[in-house]
Amino acid sequence: MSLSPVSSYQPLNEQTVKELAFKLNFFEEDADLSCQEIGDGNLNLVFQISEKGKNAIIIKQALPYAKVVGESWPLTVDRARIEADALKLQQIHAPDLVPQVFHSDELLAVTVMEDLSSLNILRTGLINRNPFPYLAEHIGTFLANTLYFTSDYALHPFKKKEYVKNFSNPELCKITEDLVFTDPFFNSETNDFEEELLPLLKDLWNNFTLKLEVAKLKKSFITESEALLHGDLHTGSIFADENQTKVIDPEFAFYGPIGFDIGQFFANLTFQAITREDTEGKEEILTILSDTWNVFSETFSQHWQESGDAYTKVNGYLEYVLNKAFQDSAGFSGCELIRRTAGLAHVADLDGIPEKDKRLNAKRKSLSLGRELILNRHTLSSIGELTQLIRKHSS
């Protein structure tokens, strides 16, 4: 069924990717194509191909290795299938909020999709203080739609279990299990931090109450198949401008706890609440965070009314599910704050602060807020209490 011009996997280059684009009839035979590789090269090749005066397309290809810990390790290209399948499902449930997929090929580990380079990476946009007036509405809707419609509340149990199998993603999940939930909470080789943070980190590593709570959150991540998650929903996985929002790169997609996607998004917004120095800027972020939750919970609740599951009519069940997702999200966001500060993979929001004192100060806030979120997540009963906790620790 594949239209691949080759019979086995091989990495594309600027020449062979053009041949593939012609073969797939994305361009006329005589088109004069320009092509550049625009990926960061860690996990994937990303080619932008265009004919003068026309819209470009993106051809993304998974590489059979990852450069995650400085050196390469083997990584299945099956994640390209998972990413393409996740994008197709997300497109059904959140049509304007993900890139359009034009074609995918399991053998080549290739996905051909809409070019979004007219938009900005959200993380960069937030650091540059660009306005994103629709961000909360869009991400709240994305979360509500993709999480509800892949859950047991919406799907026939056979379909749900078929998806759980299809989106089994052991290798990418292991990266999260190690780098988000384990390594940062132990004195691990993969950790990366300024030595000035060591005393604070030793406090975390010796805090067994904290580690017990992280163990519970990790257990939830590896055992609870609530919905198809994006799996890596930080602000670097979102393209946006003043009008549009597009969630990209769901190669970490798998069935997990609803609060994980929400928590990762919250944490990556929170870096901005921490690093912005003016109250107005901080409050702008806290409003986005709070609005995102409100849009999510209202939209999820609307969908819930349509569920065919008899128990969704039982008083209190929706509130239980939303409250669990909310408290889980607080805990997961705490893990993300800590791992992006002291773990292997950092964020430009923090590392981009040139003045050392300011940078260390922001990182200390991230670590202590992360700890508080993990320890106190079960005491939070409203989004207002969550934003108040963030406000307190980021001022």
Added chain:
Amino acid sequence: MSLSPVSSYQPLNEQTVKELAFKLNFFEEDADLSCQEIGDGNLNLVFQISEKGKNAIIIKQALPYAKVVGESWPLTVDRARIEADALKLQQIHAPDLVPQVFHSDELLAVTVMEDLSSLNILRTGLINRNPFPYLAEHIGTFLANTLYFTSDYALHPFKKKEYVKNFSNPELCKITEDLVFTDPFFNSETNDFEEELLPLLKDLWNNFTLKLEVAKLKKSFITESEALLHGDLHTGSIFADENQTKVIDPEFAFYGPIGFDIGQFFANLTFQAITREDTEGKEEILTILSDTWNVFSETFSQHWQESGDAYTKVNGYLEYVLNKAFQDSAGFSGCELIRRTAGLAHVADLDGIPEKDKRLNAKRKSLSLGRELILNRHTLSSIGELTQLIRKHSS
């Protein structure tokens, strides 16, 4: 790779099953075999085949339908693969506690295994007041070994996720989802009960606090992949005598919450605590129940010490996991008590009581104890408190 004498699935009969036994070299060419079908015919054919003076073998074949609600509905024979694979894993971890599998064939949906007909079905044995001095030790060990060694605490995450996929069991799980967790808690057509129980059942159906708790237990059943469960561990799935215990029929096996297997076993013991009229008989059952938990938790805790997972060294995590399993098991046992009393599938412990008043009295106790277990499971902090609750409601 198959040794099947046929190229596609077809139900066996006493003639073709003998041919299969010869083909598989279980008997010499000239052996004079006797064969009888000893299954109940609802889901499977079970042939006992023997040569005079020698041990018999069992050839079990899944039928492509089930007679669960009085009429046949289609049901995948893939459950034979799941059962054989589950038996093989259980045999590794609890070698003397399951029948030996000699051969399995996916295409024919056939498993060839040890004949256990010298033992009794435990349910019948308990009703007849036979002694089972090793039951608690054996089932506690079976639970600890099969649940621990298929969990994330024992397995590499890739192997665990491979097992989750391999043991995806949507059709059999749906039977449990409907008949254990849903139908008995609503006025459903599949329910089956004496009309005298209707007032008590209406109380359950109108108890929204109860239904909310059942919704949470069902959510746990369908989303929490903690370990490979037997999935149907009632006293009719166990062969035993004074020395031996063998757990059979794991065709409902899937990755679910640890407390489910424990809870089903507890509930099916509890029917005996309810129906036995003498204190000594009741206490004998409560001792088995309590000893089973103690053997389970001690053995599970010993295995835990060998875990390579860094978080298993964190103080309090083992207690958290065991306490969750314990409280879950109380809740699941409550569901089992109710569904075996008023749902589709009944138990001989209750239905076999000839005197109507006594029978109804026992069923009322089952329903009210089931309700209490579901509602108060989170208040139970020790096995002594659980047996005390059962004692109170069964006297």
